[in-house]
Amino acid sequence: MKRFRGFIIKEFYHIFRDKRSLFILFGMPIAQILLFGFAITNEINNVDIAVLDHSKDASSEEIINKISASSYFSIDQFIERESDIETVFKQGKVKAVLNFEKDFSKKIIKENKAYIQIITDATDPNTANTIYNYVTAILQNYQQSKNRNITTPYQITPQTRMVYNPELKSVFMFVPGVMTIILMLVSAMMTSISITREKELGTMEILLVSPLKPIQVIVGKVVPYIFLSVINAIVIVVLSIFIFKMPVEGSLFLLGLESVLFIITALALGILISTIATTQQTAMMISLMGLMLPVILLSGFIFPIASMPFILQIISNIVPAKWFIIIIKGIMLKGVGLQFIWKETLILFGMTVFFIGLSVKKYKIRLE
C-alpha cells in the first residue's frame, strides 16, 4: 500500500508540473461550460424583425405591440412595400418579416380568419425555426385572449406546453452534454496519454521490472484522474447552478455516484486506448476521433437521437455517453430517482465491466 501511495504522489507531480495538462484539466471545463452556456444557444433574444402592415388597424396594432413587448423580438423598422422585404433581408440585420394582409381586423370579425405571413431568414435554419415557433406562440396567445372576451364562436387552438425546461433554456440542455464531454476528455484522453507517455519515455519498462504488479501500475496511474474528474464534475455542477441557475431536481448524491460510474467507464476506455497506442500522439488522436466525436455526434447531446437515421440510432446505443446523458438529464431536470434510470445505469455498468475486462486481457498480451 505504501508503494502505491508513492506512485500516486508521483502521478500528481506529473500532472501539476505539466502546464498543458493542467490547462486541459481545469481551464477546459470552465471555458466549455461558459462557452456553451453563453455563446452557443438556441434561445433568441431581441431578434430584429421588420413589419409590413397592409391594414394598419386595431388588431394588427395589438399584435405588433404584443410582439415588440416580448423580450424575444425588437421591431427594427416598418416597411411599406412587398419589394422592401427582400431589401431588408439583404441588409442582413432583420431576421424575420411579419406581413399582415389587408383588412386584418375586418376579416377576423367577418370571416373568423385572417392571415399573417411570417417570413424568416433561413440561412440559419435553427434560428428561423425558433423565430417561427415563438411568433406562432405569441399569436396563439393573442387569439386565446381574444376568444375569451367574445363569447360567440370560440375555436379550439392547439396548446403546446414545454415541460422541464419551460423557458426553453438551452443551457439546461448543454450542461449535461458538456459535463459528459469533459469527463470523457479528462478521464479517457488524459489517462491514455499519461500511460503511453511512460511507454514512450521507457519508464514503463522500469516500472514493469520493479516488484509493482502491472495492475498496480495501471490503477496507480488512474486513481489521480478519478480524483480530478470528480473535482471537475463538481466544478461544472456548481457553475451551472450559480451562473446559469440550473436546477438540480434530483439527489445530488445519486448524481455523484452516477458520475463516478461514468468516470470509471471513461478510464477503462482510456486504458484500452493506451494498450493499443504506442505514442502519446496516437493516444490523443484515438481519443479525439474514437471518443469525442461519438460523444458530440451520437450521444444526443446536440442532435436528437430520435431524428437520426435508423442505423445511427442503433449505433448510438454503444456510445456510453448516450446513457450517461439520459441519466443526468433525468436526475438534474426531472428529479427522478434510481427506479427510473436503473436500466441505463445497468447498461453503463455492463459496458464498464466489459471495457475493463478487455483492457486487462489486452494488457496481458502486451506483456508476453
Next chain:
Amino acid sequence: MEDNKVIEVKGLTKMFGDFTAVSAITFDVKKGEIFGFLGANGAGKTTAMKMLIGISKPTAGEAKVAGFDVASEAEDIKKNIGYMSQKFALYDDLTVKENITFFGGIYGLTRARIKEKTNGLIEELGLQHHTDKLVGSLPLGWKQKIAFSVSLLHEPKIVFLDEPTGGVDPITRRQFWEMIYKSANKGTTIFVTTHYMDEAEYCDRVSIMVNGKIEALDTPKRLKEQFNAETMNDVFLKLARG
C-alpha cells in the same frame, strides 16, 4: 560451486512467429562478476535480457536468475534485481530527490532507509546543490549516473544494464565504469550490454551474440588470443563477418 552461480541459462529460446530472435543460448554468470553481453543491433541482446528480467516469457529452454525460474517466478526475480535501460530511466519532471524517493518507495524501502540512501547517494555523486533540481535540467551523464545509483537502491543481487553509456562522453563513461567496479567489488553481479567495444575490455567475461546465438564466450584476454586479434573490436568484427 553451484551456489556461486547467480544466473544460469540453458537453451533459452524466443520465437516471434517464424522468426527466432534468441536461439538456444546457454551460459552462467557468477556472483560478483561483470558479465558483458555483446552483439550488433538486432542480434537478440535486448530480447534475451527481457526474458532474464521477467518481462518476456521464453518460448523454450530455462533460465534461473538469483535462484528463481524466469518463466514461473518472475515476481521473485523482480525483487532481487536492479534494471537500467538505454532509454532513460528517471522522470525528467521530478527532482533528483523525488526520483530517489519514488523508486525507493516502489521497491518497498522504509522512509528512514530511503532518507539514509538518498543522503549517501547525493554525497557519493557530489549532488549536494542539485537535489531539488528537476532531473530534466541535468546533463545526460549525470542522469545516467543517478539512474545507475537508483537501480542499486534496494541492494539487488544482480543489476542489468542495457547499454547504460549510450550517448555519453568518454570521461563520464570512465566514471560510470568506476561506479560499476565499485558495486561489483561489493558483491553485486553486473550484467551489461554495450556496443562500445572498448568497454568490453573492462568486463570479467564477455559473450558475443550473432543472429540470436552466442558465438563466443570467455574473458576478453582469451577471446583475443582465440581470434588472434589486437582488440575486442577486431574480435567482434571477425565474428560478425563470419
